[in-house]
Amino acid sequence: MVDLWMPGATRHSLGNTGAMNGGPARAVWHITSNAKDWTFARELGWFTGGGASVAPHLLWDPFTGEIAQFFPADSRSLSLQNAGDVKTNRTGKYCIQIEIVFTEGETVNGKKYATVRDTPCKNLDKIVAWLRSLGIPDTWPGGAPTGFTRDTVSLDAWLKLGGHYGHNQVPGNSHVDPGPMPNLFATVPAPQKPPTTKPKVSLAHVVYAAKHDPAAAQGHTSYKSEVLLVEKALAAEKLLASQWVDGSYGTKTLTAYAAWQRKLGYTGSDADGTPGKTSLTRLGDKHGFAVTA
Ligand SMILES: [Zn+2]
Incomplete structure (x- = not known):
């Protein structure tokens, strides 16, 4: 059994669930990119209020480690635009979207942070462990995001390949987030494969x-x-x-x-x-x- 609600995340169910279309499981990473440098509490207020129509599954603050969840894993969330007829929010068995409370070059406690990679990434290990438990493979089919630019994968790749994507890589979308990301897969040791017992x-x-x-x-x-x-x-x-x-x-x-x-x-x-x-x-x-x- 998988946990459709991430252990350790505070649950703020928005209702309004929608079925997934099936296929390889994936995650999509975003940053909230708010010039006013909103706090976790204010982004939480946004996604449970006026921004509910574009809410992700998870909201994560890499500085405090706070995590909120708005939809169960087996529902679509709402942070992506469609690619023509393809409802990208519904692609895969799971399409877990994560909004990181972060803005390029933001200043926290007097220190400037260029990218998510430079933050403490507190509790990222817990998120990665949960995504793995959902069967999302440790891979970036389009390569790990390296800059705040579009780097769109083909629609074919998007539909066929499970793993991790940046919002900047999802076909049909226009955003350039999340920018350079930490090495997700090093945050938690990969489970050891049992030794092969083939005769x-x-x-x-x-x-x-x-x-x-x-x-x-x-x-x-x-x-x-x-x-x-x-x-x-x-x-x-x-x-x-x-x-x-x-x-x-x-x-x-x-x-x-x-x-x-x-x-x-x-x-x-x-x-x-x-x-x-x-x-x-x-x-x-x-x-x-x-x-x-
Ligand atoms: Zn985004």
């Missing part, structure tokens, strides 16, 4: 089994289990009937493997039913075993 099949063992009398090859128990993996894969390819999935590399298996080789485009003696490295690796990639020497 291993030795090419040499299977070749031995294919070339020798099945009864002799079966003497090697490890060979038998490896041949079984190959046979199961051939059965899954509908090239070998299930009664021949027996760990014995006999003529049925040889014939089935030759059919696999032909399926890959091999002919003649290259399709003789004795595994080669490429054909076995292709079979393993498709059916969950790793090939060793």
